[in-house]
Amino acid sequence: MKKRTFLAATLAATMATGAFADGHEPVKVGFIYVGPIGDGGWTYEHHQGLLAVEAEFGDKVETVYxxxxxxxxxxxxxxxxxxxxxxxIIFTTSFGYMDPTINVAQKFPDVKFEHATGYKRADNVSTYSARFYEGRAVQGHIAGRMTKTNKIGYIASFPIPEVIRGINSTYIHAKKANPDVEMNVIWVYTWFDPAKEADAAKALIDNGIDVVLQHTDSTAPQAAAAEAGVISFGQASDMAEYKPAPRVSSIIDNWGPYYIQRVRAVMDGSWESVDTWDGIGPGMVEIGEITDAVPADVKAEAEALRDSIAAGEYSPFTGPLNKQDGSAWLAEGEVADDGTLAGMGFYVEGITGEIPN
Known part of the structure; x- marks a missing residue:
């Protein structure tokens, strides 16, 4: 296995080469990251996927990032x-890489591209994402049950369907657990900016919120929650350094098995353009340890919810549900289809504020 790190400041480094005894070159596997591998969240977990590829294939691969x-x-x-x-094969690991991935793929038809969280495909471009909203349902339940002020807060990155789904799922399940709950959303327009994320967390806390959730990539909101003595949830990665509190549980993005599968498909010639959207059941979304800071009955409820989602017995978007304006969306027992979820651009009833353009 040979690995070369591409630094943000330079694109000019040349890749080392290697060959097997039978003369075959190792498969060269690239990753493009939106943040640093040490962010403790989103990019950290994608890089764990790279390390899983190296561990699985050894000198049959050469990885770059x-x-x-x-x-x-x-x-x-x-x-x-x-x-x-x-x-x-190149994995492009952020939503905003969608058009650049398509554009470059057109110029390199023999290279395989895999774009995370997008929806545009081509003959040599696959898409993949995780049903993060399933994990948000579990977090929402815990948040609703544990808040003492009945105010929970959500730090949101960009107003795209992936983020909106998470906000809605969190609120739906917090509200089911606690009919008096209110949720305040702050948009920070960044995936990774510890200073902005910390400021957003502090603003929420100053507004009386005692549960902080995030769809951003750094651990700064965890630190702010620790300082204020409120609870929080790990995002994308376990953020275990903040256990047992403020981080009482987490959503963990488990990319390694997917990356191994797709690299193997390149090796054996079976790779084809596909769309993958997996959740708790297949293991792409994991619920991190629910710590003893969570009361035993609440922990049991959250684990039961997790297990029912994993088994396919329950969908987080099951009616009756209305849209924010009060119009009917899902009837009693009706489950949202994937097309609606993939393009979600509205809040559910009860969330205040507007989704930015």
Missing amino acids: QENVPEGADAERALTQMALQGAD
């Missing part, structure tokens, strides 16, 4: 350089 690649033109340049340097 670049951290801190902004979404947009910079991503297109980084992808182009990685393809030129001989990558066989």
